[in-house]
Amino acid sequence: MPAAAARRPSKPREGLRERNKREKRTRIQRAARELFERLGFEATTAREIAARARVGLGTLFLYARDKRELLFLVFEEESQRLFAEADAAVEARPEAPLVDTLMELFGRFLGFYAARPDLAAALLREFFFRPYEPERLGALSREYGERVARLVERARSRREIRSDVPTALAANALFAHYAFWTQAWLGSRVVSRDDAEQRLRQALSWQVEGLRAPPDRRERKSDDDR
Amino acid sequence: MPAAAARRPSKPREGLRERNKREKRTRIQRAARELFERLGFEATTAREIAARARVGLGTLFLYARDKRELLFLVFEEESQRLFAEADAAVEARPEAPLVDTLMELFGRFLGFYAARPDLAAALLREFFFRPYEPERLGALSREYGERVARLVERARSRREIRSDVPTALAANALFAHYAFWTQAWLGSRVVSRDDAEQRLRQALSWQVEGLRAPPDRRERKSDDDR
DNA sequence: CCATTTTTATGAACGTGTTCATAATAGGGT
DNA sequence: ACCCTATTATGAACACGTTCATAAAAATGG
Numbered sequence: 001m002p003a004a005a006a007r008r009p010s011k012p013r014e015g016l017r018e019r020n021k022r023e024k025r026t027r028i029q030r031a032a033r034e035l036f037e038r039l040g041f042e043a044t045t046a047r048e049i050a051a052r053a054r055v056g057l058g059t060l061f062l063y064a065r066d067k068r069e070l071l072f073l074v075f076e077e078e079s080q081r082l083f084a085e086a087d088a089a090v091e092a093r094p095e096a097p098l099v100d101t102l103m104e105l106f107g108r109f110l111g112f113y114a115a116r117p118d119l120a121a122a123l124l125r126e127f128f129f130r131p132y133e134p135e136r137l138g139a140l141s142r143e144y145g146e147r148v149a150r151l152v153e154r155a156r157s158r159r160e161i162r163s164d165v166p167t168a169l170a171a172n173a174l175f176a177h178y179a180f181w182t183q184a185w186l187g188s189r190v191v192s193r194d195d196a197e198q199r200l201r202q203a204l205s206w207q208v209e210g211l212r213a214p215p216d217r218r219e220r221k222s223d224d225d226r
Numbered sequence: 227m228p229a230a231a232a233r234r235p236s237k238p239r240e241g242l243r244e245r246n247k248r249e250k251r252t253r254i255q256r257a258a259r260e261l262f263e264r265l266g267f268e269a270t271t272a273r274e275i276a277a278r279a280r281v282g283l284g285t286l287f288l289y290a291r292d293k294r295e296l297l298f299l300v301f302e303e304e305s306q307r308l309f310a311e312a313d314a315a316v317e318a319r320p321e322a323p324l325v326d327t328l329m330e331l332f333g334r335f336l337g338f339y340a341a342r343p344d345l346a347a348a349l350l351r352e353f354f355f356r357p358y359e360p361e362r363l364g365a366l367s368r369e370y371g372e373r374v375a376r377l378v379e380r381a382r383s384r385r386e387i388r389s390d391v392p393t394a395l396a397a398n399a400l401f402a403h404y405a406f407w408t409q410a411w412l413g414s415r416v417v418s419r420d421d422a423e424q425r426l427r428q429a430l431s432w433q434v435e436g437l438r439a440p441p442d443r444r445e446r447k448s449d450d451d452r
Numbered sequence: 453c454c455a456t457t458t459t460t461a462t463g464a465a466c467g468t469g470t471t472c473a474t475a476a477t478a479g480g481g482t
Numbered sequence: 483a484c485c486c487t488a489t490t491a492t493g494a495a496c497a498c499g500t501t502c503a504t505a506a507a508a509a510t511g512g
Binding site for chain 4: 017021024055056057058059063114
Binding site for chain 3: 483484485486487488489490491492493494495496497498499500501502503504505506507508509510511512
């Protein structure tokens with residue numbers, strides 16, 4: 001690059017303020033992840049996180065509105081990775097049945113949860129009940145929903161799904177089973193991870209059956225009356 | 227009864243201990259319900275409940291292991307009433323379609339939640355994720371599941387449901403939709419109660435479709451292959 | 453009726469998440 | 483260089499849920 005173009009190519013240049021903030025945010029996120037994964041969510045105290053991140057206690061709540069949001073901070077990163085992996089796997093088999101593509105997505109999250117069940121349980125408790133504005137967590141939640149909807153849309157264009165069922169509602173119906181079995185597994189641990197995964201797949205296939213396009217040559221019959 | 231049988235007919239007679247405990251338990255339950263319903267779960271403090279029940283702060287945690295269990299104490303009573311009502315409604319229409327009977331049950335709970343959404347949200351947050359032994363809450367949860375299973379069993383004997391689907395799994399699949407829409411409604415309030423109820427019914431009917439017995443005269447066709 | 457044991461009740465004390473008045477720091481303007 | 487303003491950082495202070503050493507009350511036995 002010629003020395004003539006000295007006035008910063010396009011970056012607005014980062015002031016000291018911005019840099020310090022970014023560094024602190026990273027330190028906090030790292031500290032939170034390490035402690036949460038090692039000790040669990042409840043057992044980790046805000047004071048520990050602050051100490052490990054080398055910031056004051058109050059500073060923590062400048063970067064996260066409360067302890068739960070520290071959890072999301074950690075999870076956001078991870079789930080972007082999982083989303084990308086799932087997308088790649090789906091692209092590799094464009095004609096795979098809907099259930100299989102859904103399991104590429106759901107299964108990856110189950111795998112992630114399996115490695116840190118306590119953290120995952122805390123996460124999901126907050127995930128499904130969020131009294132916040134749809135900021136942070138809402139975005140993730142929405143992204144998940146959209147991804148499922150995209151898979152449904154594919155299946156619909158392949159006529160695996162009836163066309164008179166709105167995509168969003170079909171996606172909800174499928175997601176419901178994922179939520180249920182995840183909760184059944186992580187919430188009370190009465191079912192193992194393998195059981196949950198297997199039953200989820202089964203439930204999804206029954207669900208797809210209910211959303212399936214009827215055979216082409218079907219005529220109005222009285223068998224699906226009122 | 228002859229006076230000769232003077233030694234307590236059958237009641238082991240209630241000592242002072244038992245009576246005091248029973249009275250305290252009732253006072254605590256009443257106080258908790260009143261305050262939770264008026265102020266919401268989070269906003270109600272243990273100290274307020276103790277004061278209103280005229281017991282010491284520590285006494286509260288002699289009757290409930292923690293604040294959440296106070297919530298269950300309140301809910302248990304109410305749900306027994308709702309169960310009984312739903313049972314009666316189902317008995318009144320023994321031949322009603324599965325979806326209708328399910329909505330008799332689910333709808334009643336939605337109605338109860340609608341009257342106290344904040345309380346209900348707190349309740350469900352704990353309901354679906356319970357780190358306890360399957361005591362209190364587990365019993366309720368199990369009772370709910372059994373009730374759904376009973377409705378499925380009925381429908382199955384009427385051939386509304388395929389016979390090769392285990393009752394318990396079909397019940398889970400249906401319950402999953404109830405859980406999902408309840409959470410969607412109470413968790414973030416992005417859907418109204420009416421929307422949630424209507425979409426739940428729709429989802430249930432799609433689900434039943436997937437679990438439905440195939441028409442009698444169907445033969446092995448290649449249309450539902452792998 | 454009193455003495456002893458067992459059960460139940462209590463609130464001070466603890467550790468927690470969160471707030472907030474105050475201090476430290478960075479960015480400009482002169 | 484220096485002041486002035488806006489932004490960011492901090493930990494003492496607060497209110498909360500929960501625990502626990504101690505006290506009160508009830509049962510039991512003589």
